[in-house]
Amino acid sequence: MNRTMLLTGLAALVGAFGATSTWAAGVRRTGDQIFLETDHVTYAIGRDGNNKSFTDIRTGKELLDADPVPFMFVARDGQWTPSTALEWAGGFLRVGFADTGIRATVHPRVFANYLTFELSAINDQRVSEIQLVRLPLMITQSIGSNLVHCRDSAHAAALIPLNMETHCYVAPLKRSPPGQIPAAMAYAGARSHVGPKDGQQPVLIAHADRRLRLEGAKVAIVGCASGNLLDVIEQIEIENGLPHPTIDGVWARRSPELMKSLLYTDISEATADEVIAYAKAGGFTTVHINRPVWCASNGSYLINRENFPSGEAGLLAVSRKIHAAGLKFGMHNWEMVIHKHDPLVKPVPARGFLMYPDRQRILAADIGPDDTFIPTTTNPNGLLARGDKAVHYGRDLRIGDEIIIYGDLKRTKPYGFTGCLRGALGTRRVRHTKGDAIDNFAEFYWSYYKPDLQGELFDRIMRSEAALLEKFQVDYYYPDGAGENTNQYPPVLPDWYIRGLSAVKRFHYTRREVRFAHGATSNFAWHVLTQGNHSDSVQQGVMEHFNRSLAEAAHFRADLQPIDLGWLGYFTQNVTGPATRPREMAYAWSKALAYEAPISLSTDKARLDGNGRTGEIFALIRQWEELKVAGYFSQSVRDQLKQPNREFVLENTDAQQWQVRPVTYAPDHYVATTDGVQNTWTFHNQDSAQPLRVAIEPMPQLAAYGDPQNIALLEPGPLQLATTGAGPMWGPRAAAGMELQLTPDAEPAPGGGKAFQVTAANKGKQLQGWACAEVILGKTLQLAGHRALGAWVLGDSSGAYLHFTLESGRRSARDYYTRLDFSGWKYVQMYESAGGEIYDFQFPFSNYWALGIMDYEAVDRVYVFLTNLPPGKTAAAGFGRVEALRETPLPVVNPGLAVRGETIVFPVTLQPGWYLEYTGGDAVRVFDPNGFTKAEVRPRGRVPTIDSGKNPVSFFCDSGETSGQAVKVRFVTRGKPLR
DSSP: OOOOSOOOOOOOOOSOSOSEEEEETTEEEETTEEEEEOSSEEEEEETTSBEEEEEETTTOOBOBOSSOOBSOEEEETTEEEEOOEEEEETTEEEEEOTTSOOEEEEEEEEOSSOEEEEEEEESOTTEEEEEEEEEEBOOOSEEOSSSOEEEOSSEEEEEEESSTTOEEEEEEOOOOOTTSOOOOOOOOOTTTOOOOOTTOOEEEEEEEETTTBSTTOEEEEEEEEGGGHHHHHHHHHHHTTOOOOEETTEEGGGOGGGGSOEEEEOOOTTTHHHHHHHHHHTTOSEEEEOHHHHEEETTTTEEOTTTOTTTHHHHHHHHHHHHHTTOEEEEEEETTOEETTSTTTSSSOOSOBOBOGGGOEEBOSOBOTTOOOEEBSSOOBTBOOTTOOOSSEEEEEEETTEEEEOOEEEOSSSOEEESOBTTGGGOOOOOBOTTOEEEEEEEETTTEEOBOTTSHHHHHHHHHHHHHHHHTTOSEEEEETTTGGGTTOOTTSOHHHHHHHHHHHHHHHOOSOOEEOSOOOSTGGGGTOOSOOOOOOOSSSHHHHHHHHHHHHHHHHHTTOOOOOOOEEOOOOBTTBOOOOHHHHHHHHHHHHHHTOOOEEEOOHHHHHHOTTHHHHHHHHHHHHHHHHHTOSOHHHHHHHTSTTOEEEEEEOTTSOEEEEEEEEOOOEEESOOSSSTTEEEEEEOSOOEEOOEEEEEOOEEOOTTOTTSEEEEOSSOOOEEOSSOOGGGSOSBOTTEEEEEEEEEEEOTTSSEEEEEEEEEOSSOTTEEEEEEEEEEEEEOOTTOOEEEEEEEEESOOOEEEEEEEETTTEEEEEEEEOOSEEEEEEEEOSOOOGGGGGSOSTTOSGGGTSOOOTTOEEEEEEEEEEEOTTOEEEEEEOOEEEEOEEOOOEESOEEEETTEEEEOOOEEOTTOEEEEOSTTOEEEEOTTSOEEEEEOOEEOOOEEOSEEEEEEEEOOOOTTOOOOEEEEEEEEOOOOO
16 A cells, blocks of 8 residues: 555554454554554564564565564653553553553554654653654664664665654664663763764664653654655655755755855955955855854844945845856854844843853842952852863853953852952943842853853844845855854753754744755754754865865765865965965865865955965866766766875866876975985885976974074973863863873983973773873963974883973964884974874864964963873873974075986075975976965976885985075875776
């Protein structure tokens, strides 16, 4: 029978309780089992309350695990109890739970492609949570988390919540010994729950919480061929009133727009035409405006009149101009925050800001408008003290309509807040009375407050955001920070509910078609947020950081969530790092073609104008983009392009056909001086013999250790160590089970002066243990001309890594390290900070904070880490004075190479920051730091051949008092075209 229409009624019980009884279309009983049958799957539940079968009708394959698992659970007074009895009565399932007296009534409905369970009633108001259905399945090939499902090449099963108050999750199957109560597999929270790993079998669970409601919890149960899963989900969305976003009338998840790349930039009234031209040159189909460019203040969403002097009319005019050019208009925004200087804050703060209940204090005495000490009845311990770091907490208080910013805590009697700034942020200083509540604002990155999700202010902000999308004809919207901004929300509501609340509200308040992009933050938000998450861009370690996006692609694919491989940054040269070059863009777009994914390129017009290779790079991007959208290359070629760390170039053959060729960039070889030792090495070519291709870049000449122009970062002696509050990246200072001590050592260091001893032990289970000492410097250091470090290090051959990590403010960092694979004293020169290898250490700075913009002018902390220490192992190292070495930029004159006895000279003077690229033939291209061409010359000598295998190499250049010898050399080879 093909039930293509909704079955709205359940027939009365037909006949007696014989061997087989049919009560409603799609529902029957055979023996002691009740069967619910769609066109694709038969789900059987026993009268003992256990799952019995989940069988694919097409193949006859049993998908349910063989062990008996109750199909429902309830929680009362913290105790979970399984379903133990099941009856059918009047179209409903009546469920009993052991001897608790708890009874639940479930309304099942059967459709052609899915069935639904709805909790109609539960008889005990003490029940706090319920698992409406639990499916232990044997499908392990791919398991989703936000879209709760599992699938393999043939079969798929899923649970889809049908309202916001129903939640689904996946738990690993836990088998209970015979005679014991089955494991509840309760949900552990959005940040703590762990799903199946390493082939563990999934249990799909639908769940409801009384903090929202139990009655009315409703879920769709799906079993189908894996290739049909998205079709069934789309049907469920439409038939059950779930969010169903479309792009040009096509369901967003199937829209071809999802693979097209975007330009994130700073378009304005004055620059609209030029930015649109850049977008077209790069083959981008959406121009996306970053939040600070259009928004002067989150909350009221005031327009930034520096970029849009005409205000709202100017922003709308730019949107229309983008549309007139055949492009789409996108908008970036911070999710659910209110700027501290917004009209909602001053002069009278609106009602409905989020405050932390556990941080509230009570005023112990009357205070006047000029009092700077705020007395409290209880100890303020637990709030931020001076110098503490936090993302979601601050030192802003609210008493009545006055905002007060305190300086520090007084944790001895009389308790209170000291050094208070009264009438802060444009509010009025007034008297307050003993007994008044003192609330502590919830914050986000120091500049923003957050609304209470249960208040009118939150709803007001969501309506305002939706109005922006309508008013400015927005086609694409990225709510940055979605989910993250709710991490510290008080537990008055389930975290799985609040994480997706803003996405769903915003969608329902929006009338126009908008592509909402972000990683799904909840089951329900999965239907709204139809493109995966973005990662903040970096200027160092670009490709290794990009690989993180590639690794995340597997997670998003498991959730049937298309991914954006951005944000990919586009830069000009600065003290933080180099200008963007074609290599990293070719790497990124080759992977985008492989995965048929878009990339959001994040930049601004100044960087586009200021990078001399923008025309070349954007032409390259456009070609990759057009070939991707056209589906030009075969699946075989695309699969080869997916190889991590493998790089490729596009070539147009004589037959005017495009092909892809592998290219290998050797690791940079650093030459400090041409002393006959440091300038000779062996290059191993894994490809066939071919003419030389090379890049050469001058490096600053570094001062010797002990030079008076160096800056001492750490000198053996007393240190100001931070040991309380948040540590690196607002987290702990050691992995679980790790111990570290940093102490002065009586033994002198070879470079002069005393030494430090740093010891660590991994008494935990983390495979790559880490721990640190956090040193607060006595003054802020300016290190813009001292970006290399030097120190004498005493190694212990432990294989651990010793790090010196510089931090500026609370958000930017650079890491320097050496491996302790030697014993005894050794001078270690760290000529540049860590790049993409930062991810190998698995410590707090293994993230984009250590690769993005760095403020070398205001370094105020140094962390001394020991990392990569296995369980049960110890490390003991020493180091002397750590110096930031003075950099002296010098030109390199007439650089050249000798390869296997063949010599080539590049007759150029490479000024500091310049670089040359030689790709064979007669032309050597020389670029300045920002990629503008400074020279094109012919090399002198015979072009060396790079043989397959080992190639002895030496670098040379002219010497002189005003020229340098320090360079980085990188060889480039090419392989055979992909087939």
